[in-house]
Amino acid sequence: MKKLLCLLLAGALAFSVAACGNGAQDSEAAEAADTSDTAETGEAEDAAEETAEEDGQNILIAYFSWSGNTEALAGMIQSETGGELFEIEPAEPYTEDYDALLDQAQQEQQENARPELAAQVENWDSYDVVFVGYPNWWSDAPMAVLSFLEFYDCTGKVIVPFNTSGGGGFGNSLASIEESAAGAEILEGFTVAGDNVSGAQADVSEWISGLGLELAQ
Ligand SMILES: Cc1cc2nc3c(=O)[nH]c(=O)nc-3n(C[C@H](O)[C@H](O)[C@H](O)COP(=O)(O)O)c2cc1C
Structure with a gap:
């Protein structure tokens, strides 16, 4: 067994x-x-x-510029990144008179206005990174720039602010940009005095290198 x-x-x-x-x-x-x-x-x-x-990455360089300084800076960013340029323009252009503009800009800011824009970006969804440039107006961004950001869905976008000023840098504008570009990741911005834009290419290049973007080769 x-x-x-x-x-x-x-x-x-x-x-x-x-x-x-x-x-x-x-x-x-x-x-x-x-x-x-x-x-x-x-x-x-x-x-x-x-x-x-x-x-x-697909890059858009959107800017507002009244007297050309921010536009020149946008051109430098374009030459570093190969991105597409887009000018933010209000449907009703700002006055060409500097003193009147000071008043108009201040009034818009006090009213927290959102001026209508003249044109829209084609294929907004195709852009991964949006540089957003503007002059310092009364320590903030011109209201048309906030109209621009709020018009689009910024969720998942990388937003990179740049700015020219009379010496006040970004002022308080970064908080406004962050609020208007809801859902976006905001990277470190670049600011330069309007009078120094022409000598800023090397600084622009260094700043962009430090952002960690995937630029076309
Ligand atoms: C309406 C208005 C308000 C401004 N307010 C400020 C300010 O508060 N602080 C500052 O540093 N510069 C101020 N500036 C100067 C501009 O920021 C500066 O000249 C800028 O480089 C202009 O850029 P743009 O040529 O692209 O328009 C103001 C200019 C204007 C027209």
Whole structure:
């Protein structure tokens, strides 16, 4: 009886070892198939990443400029990044008279106005990064710039502010930009005095290098 039990046990053990052996082979085969799948997926991902690196992020450089300083700075950013330029213009242009403009800008700010804009960006959704440039007006952004940001869905966009001023830098404008560009990630901005824009290319280049953007190669 003992002998029979031993034989039965030995048989059961041999069967389970054989089953295990097959299982191991099966899982090896499955792993090999998996590895080749992963290798193929990995290669496809590498290729997509390389293309993205070559193409870089899609960049828009939107700016408002009344007397040309911010526009010149936008041009420098364009030459560093290869982005698309877009001028933010109110549907009703601001006065050309400087003193009248001071009053108009102040009144708009007091009313927290959102002037209507003359044109829209085509393919807003296609841009990953939006540089937004403006002069310091009464320590804030011109209200037309806030109209611009609030017109679009900024969720998931990277917004990069830039600014020219008479010496006051960004003033309080960054808080306004952050509020109007709800849902966006705001990167470190760049500000320069209007009189110093023409000598700012090297600083612009250094600032952009430090932003960690994926620029087209
Ligand atoms: C209506 C108005 C308000 C301004 N307010 C300020 C200010 O509060 N602080 C400052 O530093 N510069 C101020 N400036 C100067 C401009 O920010 C500066 O000249 C800027 O470079 C102009 O840019 P733009 O040529 O692109 O219009 C003001 C200019 C204007 C027209």
